[in-house]
Amino acid sequence: MELEALCKAAKAAKYETAALDSDKKNEALIKIADLLVNESETIILANARDIAAATTKGMSIPLIDRLRLTEDRIKAMSEGLKQVAELPDPLTDVLEEWERPNGLSIKKVRVPLGVIGIIYESRPNVTADAFALTFKSGNAVILKGGSDAINSNTAITAVIKKGLKLCGINEDAISLIESTDRETTVAFMQMRDYVDVLIPRGSAGLIRSVVENSKIPVIETGAGNCHVYIDAAADISKAKKIVVNAKTQRLGTCNTAESLLIHEDIKDTVFPEIARALHDKSVEIRGDEEAMASSEYVIPATEDDYYKEYLDLLISVKTVKSVEEAVAHINKYSTHHSECIVTEDETAAEKFLNGVDSACVYVNASTRFTDGFEFGFGAEIGISTQMLHARGPMGLKELTSYKYQIRGNGQVRG
DSSP states (O other): OOHHHHHHHHHHHHHHHHHOOHHHHHHHHHHHHHHHHHTHHHHHHHHHHHHHHHHHHTOOHHHHHHHOOOHHHHHHHHHHHHHHHHSOOGGGOEEEEEEOTTSOEEEEEEEEOOEEEEEEOSOTHHHHHHHHHHHHTTOEEEEEOOGGGHHHHHHHHHHHHHHHHHTTOOGGGEEEOOOOSHHHHHHHTTOTTTOSEEEEESOHHHHHHHHHHOSSOBOOBOOOOEEEEEOTTOOHHHHHHHHHHHHHSOTTSTTSEEEEEEEGGGTTTTHHHHHHHHHHTTOEEEEOHHHHHHOTTEEEOOGGGGGOOOOSSEEEEEEESSHHHHHHHHHHHSOSSEEEEEOSOHHHHHHHHHHOOSSEEEESSOGGGOSTTTTTSSSOSOEEOSSSSOOEEOOSGGGEEEEEEEEOSSOOOO
């Protein structure tokens, strides 16, 4: 479908989607969840074409892993839809209600954002997650995936449209822009007459391009240069477990730790053991002179390393003198996504929680928990790193706005 016609159709569909009751939306989500599993063979065959193309292009192993679909991952997508179906419908929320002295009754209620455009890269599971959340919150969605996953995204979207049709719901509640050229992406970002908000998911370059070129309001989801700070009062067993998990549990995610900060008082006692554990997981460690002096596994870091989201078996290390210095370093170099302090000192923990300017700030827990499922949202549309409208994992409520409903009895203003 031609781009403008596709956007017009989505705009028309948003009013129908907004009017669906909770039972109808949940019925469709469960039907689509079952169809995804039933048609997993077709989806995996389509995904295999994307994997073959990515391999030919020389894509890195972590990024290929992010692209790959298996029966288990499709079952997880299906389970995600069912979990969203079980969540409360945000459109039933009454946020506030009051009466004015003149008798006007005012109610503040949630409403959908409208047509949500999502531009994303290599993760085909985003297609199902994005649909589930936008649909349950009463929105229509237009998806613009990357060329790396076009066959997978097309197959998943076809299954979703089939499920909507079987439930008697307008299939234009979801649309996929199948053109993968840059010109189409830029044109999509100009469709302000039809698209109410745009959400980019992917690399720092993609997000920057959308923010700089879009005429549509943007909710910025950030790349993840996430930090773990090992404080002087850290429990070494917790520290080692958290650092290894945050760095290596899954490399290609935005909540993976990319930077490690070490208090100077423990650089010769705790850090060597952590460095050895990372080395055993094949992680290349790039650090400052103090870190290099404390472990044979550390090679020199450059200034640029401290800004990087590696998405690979690499981590930067910086030695600091205090929790205040750790906070200052994070606020300078991070992407304001997810940061962790490992400490048994409650005062240090509070300084870190209050001082770090990121969407999610942890004490004694892996940054890998910054995730819609882990937060109990059922799924997420992305991790917002900006201040306005939403911040952190964006679930159903973050995909709504509100309006005021005012009831009177003939009142006029004098």
